[in-house]
Each structure stands twice: as structure tokens, then as C-alpha cells.
Amino acid sequence: GESVGLHLPTLSVQEGDNSIINCAYSNSASDYFIWYKQESGKGPQFIIDIRSNMDKRQGQRVTVLLNKTVKHLSLQIAATQPGDSAVYFCAENISYGGSQGNLIFGKGTKLSVKP
Amino acid sequence: NAGVTQTPKFRVLKTGQSMTLLCAQDMNHEYMYWYRQDPGMGLRLIHYSVGEGTTAKGEVPDGYNVSRLKKQNFLLGLESAAPSQTSVYFCASSSRADNEQFFGPGTRLTVL
Numbered sequence A: 001g002e003s004v005g006l007h008l009p010t011l012s013v014q015e016g017d018n019s020i021i022n023c024a025y026s027n028s029a030s031d032y033f034i035w036y037k038q039e040s041g042k043g044p045q046f047i048i049d050i051r052s053n054m055d056k057r058q059g060q061r062v063t064v065l066l067n068k069t070v071k072h073l074s075l076q077i078a079a080t081q082p083g084d085s086a087v088y089f090c091a092e093n094i095s096y097g098g099s100q101g102n103l104i105f106g107k108g109t110k111l112s113v114k115p
Numbered sequence B: 001n002a003g004v005t006q007t008p009k010f011r012v013l014k015t016g017q018s019m020t021l022l023c024a025q026d027m028n029h030e031y032m033y034w035y036r037q038d039p040g041m042g043l044r045l046i047h048y049s050v051g052e053g054t055t056a057k058g059e060v061p062d063g064y065n066v067s068r069l070k071k072q073n074f075l076l077g078l079e080s081a082a083p084s085q086t087s088v089y090f091c092a093s094s095s096r097a098d099n100e101q102f103f104g105p106g107t108r109l110t111v112l
Helices: none
Strands: A010-014 A019-025 A032-038 A045-051 A056-058 A062-067 A072-077 A086-093 A103-105 A109-114 B004-007 B010-013 B019-025 B031-037 B043-049 B065-067 B073-078 B087-094 B107-111
Touching: A010 A019, A019 A086, A019 A109, A032 A062, A032 A072, A045 A056, A045 A062, A045 A072, A072 A086, A103 B043, B004 B087, B019 B031, B019 B087, B019 B107, B031 B073, B043 B065, B043 B073, B073 B087
Parallel strands: A010 A109, B010 B107
Antiparallel strands: A019 A072, A032 A045, A032 A086, A056 A062, A062 A072, A086 A103, A086 A109, B004 B019, B019 B073, B031 B043, B031 B087, B065 B073, B087 B107
């Protein structure tokens, strides 16, 4: 089975509220994590990434938190807007001593923003 | 920059027919990938390439072949299409293995 999974398949929030999307991973050797946003009919779009030597990284309105102890990743979206409605995927990468590592994607969480 | 482009955008095949999906990137990336995405599923890696002239199998390679004759292009072939290959196919590229992948808009393939 997939090593990356999500706690909730759907999430509905009110416009202006903060959103938290969670992701669990099972491989403790994973050293790079990415969050993607996918709107209907489009390809995944990069949101933010984090490497295993960090536990928090902030972008514009988004924050990713990494807890290596419990192998948990979360994406926080501040002041959620209707344009944030999409499916969000987390992905993990294991680099084998600098050689090719592949991204392993979770199944995704659908975020719906209510006006 | 166009980024990652894919052709065609849509295609309908009959069982047993063959076709090739083309992916092109203009970012001079070494790594290129082909994924499939099925309803309610994440992306699953079919094949990938770490540079011109190289290819490798991903998670679900059966029924597909790939070629990377030019650095900017990555072709995905279906020799004998099956209904189980009905899916949306995404191509991606990256500069390094442990770096952001840029995705194309996808190809929606239906096999009847």
C-alpha cells in the first residue's frame, strides 16, 4: 500500500477561517516532503516543500509543519479563500545517497470553502 | 517559458490500439516522469528518466513503454491499449530527484 496517507478525505471550511490538512507517512527515511494543490481538470501545482532538517516552513498564507517523531505532516492555510478550493496532495521523497528518489503521493484531501 | 506541455489533451482508443503521449519541457530539467491518476487516487508513477537516453520503471510500469531520445521530450507509449488504462496521465519534470516536480496539464485517455 501507499506509505503516505491522509487523515481526512474531505474538509469543508468557512471563507476566512484557517484550514489544516493532515498527512501521515510511514517511512522514517523520507527526507523531503511536498504539498501540491490540484484544481479540477488541471495538473498538480506546487505549494510548499520542507526538508527533514526543518520542522516548519512558511510561505504566503501557507505553513507546513513536520513532526518526524510521529511521522506527520500538515498544511495550514490562513484566511482560506474560495480560490483555495481544490484537492491537496502531500508527497514524500526518499533520496538514496544522492541517487534517484521518487515522490510517493497520498490520495488527497478535497478542500471546499463555503462563502 | 511554456513549462511542461502534453499532447494530446484528450484521446479515445479502442482496446488493442496503440498510441504515444508526448511530454515536452523547456526548463532544461534532467528528470522527467509519467504518472497516472485514477478517480479518488493519488498519482502513481509509471516510468521515469534521470537524463537523456535513460529510463526506469516506476510503481505501475506494465503495459507502457517510454523513451527519452531528447532531453526535453519524454514519450509514453501504449502498445496494446486495455480498458484498465483508462486514466488521466500527467507528465512532470524536475531539476533534481529531491526537488519540486513541475506538472503538465494532463492527458485524459479513454480505452473502450
